[in-house]
Amino acid sequence: MKSPLTAVLTRTVAVRSVKLRCQHILTITEISWLLIFDNVEDSTHVAESIPATTNGSVLITARNERIALEAASKSLAVPPFTVSEGSALLLTIVQREQYSDADRKAAEDLAETLDGLPLALSLVASQILLRHMSVAQFFAFFKVPADNLFRRGRPRSTYYKHGIDTAFHASFDSLDETSILVYGVACFIASDDIPDALFKADPSSPIGSEAPWDDVLA
Amino acid sequence: MDAGPDSHRYGCLTLTGMGGAGKTQIALRYAYERLQSGTDIVIWIHSDGELAILQSFTKVPNLLRLPGASDALEQNRTLVKQLLQRSST
Numbered sequence: 001m002k003s004p005l006t007a008v009l010t011r012t013v014a015v016r017s018v019k020l021r022c023q024h025i026l027t028i029t030e031i032s033w034l035l036i037f038d039n040v041e042d043s044t045h046v047a048e049s050i051p052a053t054t055n056g057s058v059l060i061t062a063r064n065e066r067i068a069l070e071a072a073s074k075s076l077a078v079p080p081f082t083v084s085e086g087s088a089l090l091l092t093i094v095q096r097e098q099y100s101d102a103d104r105k106a107a108e109d110l111a112e113t114l115d116g117l118p119l120a121l122s123l124v125a126s127q128i129l130l131r132h133m134s135v136a137q138f139f140a141f142f143k144v145p146a147d148n149l150f151r152r153g154r155p156r157s158t159y160y161k162h163g164i165d166t167a168f169h170a171s172f173d174s175l176d177e178t179s180i181l182v183y184g185v186a187c188f189i190a191s192d193d194i195p196d197a198l199f200k201a202d203p204s205s206p207i208g209s210e211a212p213w214d215d216v217l218a
Numbered sequence: 219m220d221a222g223p224d225s226h227r228y229g230c231l232t233l234t235g236m237g238g239a240g241k242t243q244i245a246l247r248y249a250y251e252r253l254q255s256g257t258d259i260v261i262w263i264h265s266d267g268e269l270a271i272l273q274s275f276t277k278v279p280n281l282l283r284l285p286g287a288s289d290a291l292e293q294n295r296t297l298v299k300q301l302l303q304r305s306s307t
Contacts, residue, residue, distance in 0.1 A: 016272055018272075018275055018276050018278070018279065019271070019272055019275035019276075021279070022261075022275050022278040022279065022282070025282060029282075031258035031259060032256070032257045032258045032259075033257065033258060033259045033260070033261060034248075034249060034252045034257050034259070034260045034261070035260075035261045035263065036245050036249060036260065036261065036262050036263060037263045037265040037271075038242055038245060038262060038263065038264055038265055039241075039242065039264065039265055039266045040232075040265040040266075041265070041266050041267065042267075042268075045265070045267075045268045045271050046265055046271070049263070049271060049275075050230070057229045057230070057252075057257075058229070058230040058231075059230075059231055059232075059233070059245055059248060059249075060230070060231070060232040060233070060265075061232070061233045061234075061241035061242055061244075061245050062232055062233070062234055062241075063234065063235070063236060063237055064234070065234045067232055067234070068232035068234060071230065071232060072230070073230035073231055073232045074230070074231050074232070075231070075232040075233070075234050076231060076232070076233050076234070077234055077235055078233050078234065078235030078239045078240055078241050078244060079235060079239065080235075080236070080239050117236075117238045117239065118238060118239060118240040118243070119237070119238030119239075119240070120238060
């Protein structure tokens with residue numbers, strides 16, 4: 001008898017052995033390779049997938065900084081763009097022959113509104129292209145349908161399959177109820193640029209390392 | 219991450235940042251440059267979840283042009299199926 005469960009199990013075991021075989025080959029091969037783990041959420045699966053060898057390179061991308069520590073690798077922070085970098089990106093994608101001063105100003109305003117987030121900026125830029133609008137026209141129009149624009153998370157590339165909405169929400173998925181509560185209160189009091197230091201244990205403060213959100217964030 | 223594009227010395231680097239900051243795009247660009255500068259293969263593993271990782275690895279044997287690569291998965295599946303069938307009796 002062949003139950004669906006057996007089928008799934010069979011397949012999982014089969015692919016797992018393919019993975020082991022690949023790892024082994026990468027360990028002994030003479031060819032040069034680069035192994036990229038994109039969008040890692042749980043480092044255990046990655047740590048056990050890295051071939052035990054010194055003749056290749058491994059690049060990992062992750063939202064969580066702790067992944068780097070657990071995979072025993074160096075880490076490099078990728079911050080959002082500054083306003084000028086962001087507007088430059090937008091204008092580059094829109095690719096018009098010339099821009100008016102109003103367009104340049106609108107590009108900067110868009111970059112600022114979107115907090116310099118490259119994914120958001122490139123989405124907006126492709127909308128400007130699609131709608132045959134000038135950047136300035138788009139910025140005026142932008143405030144109304146911004147929600148719709150981002151919510152429909154259509155896949156944009158084979159390599160990055162999330163829309164901006166998913167990308168944004170995924171950053172909060174791992175939080176438990178207490179964290180969400182603490183974070184919600186913090187956001188209510190100060191909606192932007194909450195200092196990291198608030199959430200880090202400080203033995204010299206009255207709360208010290210006993211902060212209620214300490215375990216939650218650890 | 220590496221001493222230079224020609225260096226094939228082992229290196230492991232993690233790019234961190236919020237969703238949409240461009241980590242994946244940077245990785246893509248880097249992969250492209252490494253291929254241009256002579257790295258033999260780039261293996262891209264979608265890593266959101268264990269199943270995604272395993273699925274990505276199933277494409278690797280073809281990439282490595284292993285003998286019998288295309289049916290590796292099928293062979294393994296058959297083996298495991300036989301094993302499971304035997305253990306259930």
